[in-house]
Amino acid sequence: MKPPGPPNRLGLGNFRGMMRDPLGFMTAAAEYGPIVDIQLLFEPYCLAVDPALIQQALTQGNSVMHKDRFTHQLSRVMGQGLITSEGELWRKQRKLVSHAFTPRRIRSYGDSMVAATHRSLDRWSDGDELDIHASMAELTLDVIGRTLFDADVRGDAREVGEALQVFSDFYGDVLESPFAPPNWWPTPRMARFRRGIRNVDRILGDIIQERRQSGEDRGDLLSALLQAQDDGGAGMSDRQLRDECITLFLAGHETTSLALANTFYLLSQHPEIERRVHTEVVEVLGDRAGTSDDVERLAYAERAIKESMRLYPPVYATGRLLLEDYELGGYTIKKGTNLLFVQWVTHRHPDYFPNPLEYDPDRWRPERAQTVHKYAYFPFGGGPRICIGNHFAMMEAVLLLATIIREYRLELIPGQTLELKPSVTLRPAQGLRMKLVARHSSKSLQKSRAAAGSS
Numbered sequence: 001m002k003p004p005g006p007p008n009r010l011g012l013g014n015f016r017g018m019m020r021d022p023l024g025f026m027t028a029a030a031e032y033g034p035i036v037d038i039q040l041l042f043e044p045y046c047l048a049v050d051p052a053l054i055q056q057a058l059t060q061g062n063s064v065m066h067k068d069r070f071t072h073q074l075s076r077v078m079g080q081g082l083i084t085s086e087g088e089l090w091r092k093q094r095k096l097v098s099h100a101f102t103p104r105r106i107r108s109y110g111d112s113m114v115a116a117t118h119r120s121l122d123r124w125s126d127g128d129e130l131d132i133h134a135s136m137a138e139l140t141l142d143v144i145g146r147t148l149f150d151a152d153v154r155g156d157a158r159e160v161g162e163a164l165q166v167f168s169d170f171y172g173d174v175l176e177s178p179f180a181p182p183n184w185w186p187t188p189r190m191a192r193f194r195r196g197i198r199n200v201d202r203i204l205g206d207i208i209q210e211r212r213q214s215g216e217d218r219g220d221l222l223s224a225l226l227q228a229q230d231d232g233g234a235g236m237s238d239r240q241l242r243d244e245c246i247t248l249f250l251a252g253h254e255t256t257s258l259a260l261a262n263t264f265y266l267l268s269q270h271p272e273i274e275r276r277v278h279t280e281v282v283e284v285l286g287d288r289a290g291t292s293d294d295v296e297r298l299a300y301a302e303r304a305i306k307e308s309m310r311l312y313p314p315v316y317a318t319g320r321l322l323l324e325d326y327e328l329g330g331y332t333i334k335k336g337t338n339l340l341f342v343q344w345v346t347h348r349h350p351d352y353f354p355n356p357l358e359y360d361p362d363r364w365r366p367e368r369a370q371t372v373h374k375y376a377y378f379p380f381g382g383g384p385r386i387c388i389g390n391h392f393a394m395m396e397a398v399l400l401l402a403t404i405i406r407e408y409r410l411e412l413i414p415g416q417t418l419e420l421k422p423s424v425t426l427r428p429a430q431g432l433r434m435k436l437v438a439r440h441s442s443k444s445l446q447k448s449r450a451a452a453g454s455s
């Protein structure tokens with residue numbers, strides 16, 4: 001017997017609903033129960049809504065699941081990096097790449113993160129209007145460039161930025177259509193896609209080559225990847241390094257920029273919460289720049305970000321393809337089914353979060369957080385394939401938020417709402433314009449920054 005699910009006349013109804021409004025469609029589908037059968041044209045899908053089922057599948061089901069068809073599309077850009085690889089290759093690479101994400105290494109990236117934020121702040125002034133998503137994307141690109149390669153990626157910004165935009169448009173369209181054109185497809189868009197890959201390959205190739213030749217440990221992620229060796233003493237090939245670098249580069253910047261931009265949006269709509277974040281930041285940092293040691297004490301700022309990722313999870317859905325029949329929630333789910341775990345749906349489900357649409361960072365106070373099922377909230381996925389950058393991302397988000405909010409309050413320019421476009425990530429459909437309002441203390445902070453030479 002199949003799990004219940006929305007009726008699907010001629011195989012078209014669900015497909016149309018999913019194409020038109022995937023978030024709305026999946027939210028409505030979740031009303032059929034903790035586990036829902038969804039037929040999309042000729043492809044069987046199964047949505048696991050209940051946290052216990054999500055936990056079971058993500059933590060125990062790895063040997064009978066692969067990433068879904070859509071994730072595998074990413075290998076056109078990411079090759080066989082951590083996100084797209086499977087089986088033995090993934091296991092070996094996960095071990096090697098984790099050398100770059102030890103707690104000590106992650107802490108050492110804190111100063112680069114704050115310095116990048118100061119470079120952005122140096123270009124901002126009171127009263128400026130900016131697109132918060134574009135600004136955060138630029139900032140997190142700077143951070144990942146410095147932490148990954150100790151390099152100013154903004155130097156290559158035009159080409160890298162162009163390539164990222166092309167990839168992102170392509171994957172947005174792939175999601176909206178049952179047909180994904182092959183790379184060689186003779187259209188201007190696919191020509192841009194190929195050019196994007198060539199540019200990224202060239203830029204990364206140069207960086208990797210130069211570093212191999214110098215043999216220098218620059219303390220960045222790339223140095224850690226170059227030093228990592230498996231039990232037999234073998235390191236990564238140039239091709240594997242390229243794939244892991246582009247994976248970390250892409251996975252590591254847009255997600256965090258969305259988390260930050262959405263947090264600024266929510267704070268602008270909840271001034272009392274914004275004030276609490278600011279007060280905490282002033283108490284913890286005073287006049288000095290933040291460091292990774294401060295993150296622990298910026299607990300309310302962290303809760304504000306966590307709660308923003310509950311309402312607006314940057315990765316809003318995670319998919320797996322079943323390689324064998326699989327028992328889940330009392331049903332036998334057939335081999336070939338795409339299992340879906342949709343953060344957007346479970347994070348906003350009233351069974352798991354009271355007043356689910358309310359932005360309430362205090363949900364994450366320890367005494368309340370312990371009543372939430374571990375897999376009711378899974379912005380970073382779970383099980384062995386949990387996001388390898390989750391601690392990096394949380395530290396980055398807290399440090400960037402604290403550094404910015406100490407100097408500016410961000411006001412939403414009236415007349416806008418946060419419209420979302422589900423692509424690989426949950427992105428804003430249009431930009432979101434915000435106005436910078438300098439704090440009284442901003443001038444003295446700028447002076448202390450200049451004196452510290454951080455810019």
Ligand code: HEM
Pocket residue numbers: 067082083094247248251252253255256259313314315318319378379380381382384385386387388389390392393
């Ligand atoms: C707020 C920021 C981020 C969010 C919401 C996020 C979310 C996720 C999620 C949901 C997954 C699991 C996907 C799945 O199971 O199919 C994942 C995997 C991954 N993420 Fe992140 N991520 C973030 C930041 C980062 C950063 C900063 C990096 C690296 C610098 C990174 C690198 C990766 C990699 C390499 C994987 C694949 C891990 C594996 O399969 O072994 N992510 N991320």
